[in-house]
Amino acid sequence: MxxxxxxxxxxxxxxxxxxxxxxxWEAYLEHCREHGHEPVSRxxxxxxxxxxxxxxxxxxxx
Numbered sequence: 001m002x003x004x005x006x007x008x009x010x011x012x013x014x015x016x017x018x019x020x021x022x023x024x025w026e027a028y029l030e031h032c033r034e035h036g037h038e039p040v041s042r043x044x045x046x047x048x049x050x051x052x053x054x055x056x057x058x059x060x061x062x
Contacts, residue, residue: 021046 017023025042032039039045 021049024049 025045028045029039031037040048
């Protein structure tokens with residue numbers, strides 16, 4: 001039972017990190033470390049992601 005609960009908690013944690021953008025932020029920080037870049041603030045990072053999504057609306061209706 002505890003292994004199942006641990007698996008459930010792990011899945012929920014993964015899901016929340018994905019929809020919250022934490023996973024992408026951490027991947028960006030790792031990329032900056034690997035390439036010796038100074039990372040922008042989290043706010044600027046999220047703004048750039050939002051702007052990029054807005055520039056290519058895809059299947060959105062509005």
